[in-house]
Amino acid sequence: MYxxxxxVCGGTGCxxxxxxxxxxxxxEEIAVRGLDKEVNVIxxxxxxxCALGPIMIVYPEGSFYSRVTPEDVPEIVEEHLLKxxxxxRLLYQETIVDDNTIKSLNHTPFYEKQNRVALRNCGVINPxxxxxxxxxDGYTALGKVLTEMTPxxxxxxxxxxxxxxxxxxxxxxxxxxxxxxxxxxxxxYVCCNADEGDPGAFMDRSVLEGDPHSVLEAMAIxxxxxxxxxxxxxxxxxxxxxxxxxQIAIDQAREYGLLGKNIFNTGxxxxxxxxxxxxxxxxxxxxxxxxxxxxxxxxxxxxxPFPAVKGLFQKPxxxxxxxxxxxxxxxxxxxxxxxxxxxxxxxxxxxxxALGGKIKHTGLVEVPMGTTLREIVEEIGGxxxxxxTFKAAQTGGPSGGCIPASYLDIPIDYDNxxxxxxxxxxxxxxxMDDTTCMVDIAKFFLEFTVDESCGKCTPCxxxxxxxxxxxxxxxxxxxxxxxxxxxxxxxxxxKENSLCALGQTAPNPVLSTLxxxxxxxxxxxxxxxxxxxxxKALTNYFILEDKCRGCTLCARNCPVGAITGSVKVPxxxxxxxxxxxxxxxxxxxxxxIIKK
Amino acid sequence: MKSLAELQAIRDRxxxxxxxxxxxxxxxxxxxxxxxxxxxxxxxxxxxxxxxEVAKRxxxxxxxxxxxxxxxxxxxxxxxxxxxxxxxxxYVKMTPEKAVRVVNDxxxxxxxxxxxxxxxxx
Numbered sequence: 206m207y208x209x210x211x212x213v214c215g216g217t218g219c220x221x222x223x224x225x226x227x228x229x230x231x232x233e234e235i236a237v238r239g240l241d242k243e244v245n246v247i248x249x250x251x252x253x254x255c256a257l258g259p260i261m262i263v264y265p266e267g268s269f270y271s272r273v274t275p276e277d278v279p280e281i282v283e284e285h286l287l288k289x290x291x292x293x294r295l296l297y298q299e300t301i302v303d304d305n306t307i308k309s310l311n312h313t314p315f316y317e318k319q320n321r322v323a324l325r326n327c328g329v330i331n332p333x334x335x336x337x338x339x340x341x342d343g344y345t346a347l348g349k350v351l352t353e354m355t356p357x358x359x360x361x362x363x364x365x366x367x368x369x370x371x372x373x374x375x376x377x378x379x380x381x382x383x384x385x386x387x388x389x390x391x392x393x394y395v396c397c398n399a400d401e402g403d404p405g406a407f408m409d410r411s412v413l414e415g416d417p418h419s420v421l422e423a424m425a426i427x428x429x430x431x432x433x434x435x436x437x438x439x440x441x442x443x444x445x446x447x448x449x450x451x452q453i454a455i456d457q458a459r460e461y462g463l464l465g466k467n468i469f470n471t472g473x474x475x476x477x478x479x480x481x482x483x484x485x486x487x488x489x490x491x492x493x494x495x496x497x498x499x500x501x502x503x504x505x506x507x508x509x510p511f512p513a514v515k516g517l518f519q520k521p522x523x524x525x526x527x528x529x530x531x532x533x534x535x536x537x538x539x540x541x542x543x544x545x546x547x548x549x550x551x552x553x554x555x556x557x558x559a560l561g562g563k564i565k566h567t568g569l570v571e572v573p574m575g576t577t578l579r580e581i582v583e584e585i586g587g588x589x590x591x592x593x594t595f596k597a598a599q600t601g602g603p604s605g606g607c608i609p610a611s612y613l614d615i616p617i618d619y620d621n622x623x624x625x626x627x628x629x630x631x632x633x634x635x636x637m638d639d640t641t642c643m644v645d646i647a648k649f650f651l652e653f654t655v656d657e658s659c660g661k662c663t664p665c666x667x668x669x670x671x672x673x674x675x676x677x678x679x680x681x682x683x684x685x686x687x688x689x690x691x692x693x694x695x696x697x698x699x700k701e702n703s704l705c706a707l708g709q710t711a712p713n714p715v716l717s718t719l720x721x722x723x724x725x726x727x728x729x730x731x732x733x734x735x736x737x738x739x740x741k742a743l744t745n746y747f748i749l750e751d752k753c754r755g756c757t758l759c760a761r762n763c764p765v766g767a768i769t770g771s772v773k774v775p776x777x778x779x780x781x782x783x784x785x786x787x788x789x790x791x792x793x794x795x796x797x798i799i800k801k
Numbered sequence: 802m803k804s805l806a807e808l809q810a811i812r813d814r815x816x817x818x819x820x821x822x823x824x825x826x827x828x829x830x831x832x833x834x835x836x837x838x839x840x841x842x843x844x845x846x847x848x849x850x851x852x853x854e855v856a857k858r859x860x861x862x863x864x865x866x867x868x869x870x871x872x873x874x875x876x877x878x879x880x881x882x883x884x885x886x887x888x889x890x891x892y893v894k895m896t897p898e899k900a901v902r903v904v905n906d907x908x909x910x911x912x913x914x915x916x917x918x919x920x921x922x923x
Contacts, residue, residue, distance in 0.1 A: 206849070208848055208852040208867075209821075210821050243849060245818065264822045265821050265822075265864040288840070289834075289835040329822055336811060337815060337819055339808065340812055341819055344802070344808055345808065462803065468802065469802055469803065470804060
């Protein structure tokens with residue numbers, strides 16, 4: 206019987222900042238002090254507050270230690286675990302009230318507004334231990350549907366909950382299941398899309414790393430609902446921790462007879478196989494994903510026929526995203542009404558966002574649908590750091606768009622986002638401040654889609670390339686006003702004529718930045734100026750005469766000798782020689798160098 | 802897995818570990834003094850006995866935590882029981898055997914074990 210649980214984040218973020226070493230050191234120190242029978246060290250999935258990693262939480266006190274280093278471990282073991290004295294210097298500052306009271310993590314601004322449904326077990330259980338998942342009611346929902354419900358009832362509950370696909374487009378999940386259930390076939394398939402490819406998105410990875418069994422259980426429930434005995438999880442090979450934990454989870458579930466033949470003695474058979482993707486963005490598109498599982502090159506195919514009719518191996522198939530599945534067991538256990546009570550009229554439940562970019566608390570947050578962008582950015586995310594101001598939030602990755610500051614108070618759900626030219630997408634939320642050039646951002650996403658286009662259809666293969674060329678022309682200062690019209694025209698052509706969602710949505714970043722930040726495009730074209738000072742060709746560095754003390758530091762650091770001047774006399778930059786590396790601005794101690 | 806009962810049995814067995822990780826603001830808190838003085842006087846077996854008995858009894862509303870020196874070193878091992886809305890009870894000169902009785906009489910049945918309290922010992 207352990208008296209204390211030490212949970213250390215083993216998600217990809219914290220693992221990359223040494224949490225593995227912290228865990229092994231922790232175990233070592235605990236053993237040295239003879240506490241190994243009393244203290245249980247658990248490697249969990251992501252806690253959410255990635256900006257503060259590596260993260261450690263000690264129960265029953267609930268002390269939340271952030272930015273722990275291996276060197277801190279002996280002190281934590283000696284002081285906290287042995288003597289019961291909390292190591293205050295490592296506590297997350299926002300959990301300390303006054304001087305002596307410590308509040309629980311759930312009452313900090315980051316967690317208080319959240320409602321964790323899909324992430325409920327992430328950072329709480331040991332993802333490599335099926336018993337811990339069962340301890341938090343795992344596999345109870347599967348038991349319930351197999352012993353108490355008909356497949357039709359399961360589909361009806363999912364329909365009534367109002368759950369919509371968390372992969373991007375927001376198609377009603379129950380409806381999708383009912384289509385596949387209706388179609389008769391000797392074999393049907395249940396697939397899970399774990400090919401998270403959006404730049405800046407990592408919520409699916411975190412669910413797989415922190416709570417893999419919840420996805421397996423939900424897939425088995427889906428299998429029962431549509432009459433399938435075989436599932437596949439398509440996960441990218443770039444997610445090694447997720448892959449490893451999924452495999453462990455599948456093995457454990459098979460061993461317990463929760464996957465395989467005759468589950469719960471009800472005659473229901475279901476098994477799941479892993480399929481590794483090589484990290485092609487297009488394989489997140491449903492038909493391309495299934496083509497890839499079939500062992501062929503991951504290219505999309507025209508719809509209809511839709512996968513519910515002819516999907517994997519030409520058989521009726523449902524494909525849901527990781528986060529969608531993560532909601533299913535809770536809907537079965539707590540009921541459709543419970544789920545539908547959260548969210549907005551047409552978007553029910555909660556949504557996980559991967560907060561990134563220019564924001565204080567980067568990490569994972571899960572909030573009810575209809576939470577405003579302002580609440581997410583300012584309250585949960587802690588706002589834009591370093592005195593800069595919020596400019597826009599990019600949602601939905603390359604398929605999405607930018608939300609400008611004027612829409613900060615819009616309740617976020619599928620329909621509201623579409624109405625302002627953005628989209629939910631998988632839930633990546635990248636915050637940009639006044640140092641971001643919106644034309645450059647559009648160019649960044651276009652570079653991504655040009656690389657990732659599979660090339661099967663001409664509009665996408667050539668159209669994205671042409672779009673990128675126009676953007677490059679504008680950011681290099683050679684754009685003309687007609688180019689803006691050409692951009693728009695090309696965007697709409699691509700939207701209407703591409704084969705799959707990759708090409709159809711590729712113009713979104715361009716269209717939404719043109720819509721809300723047209724003035725920046727115009728400044729690039731007519732004034733040859735980049736307002737945010739990002740586009741190199743349009744930016745020059747200058748020394749402010751009144752601020753320069755003539756310390757010569759900039760001149761000594763300039764790699765091309767473009768800065769001249771004598772000691773204690775204001776220096777000058779020769780803009781013709783300058784290569785705009787920014788080294789001088791970084792080194793200047795008097796903020797005397799500006800770029801414009 | 803052949804039946805729901807089998808699943809339930811695994812669940813019950815594993816539950817006591819995971820329950821430790823829930824933040825329960827209304828819980829009854831058992832604080833065991835574990836500064837140098839407490840450890841020297843034998844607080845560790847007391848703490849472990851407390852944890853085991855609480856788990857055995859399935860007391861979901863009780864958290865057992867260690868704490869620093871309470872300031873009455875001559876009475877160590879000291880155990881404080883803090884119930885929301887009630888006055889704190891301080892047990893002194895504890896042993897693992899006494900701990901088991903405190904869990905049963907005080908935490909399960911709500912009867913303070915007066916003879917172990919600081920009032921009876923000072």
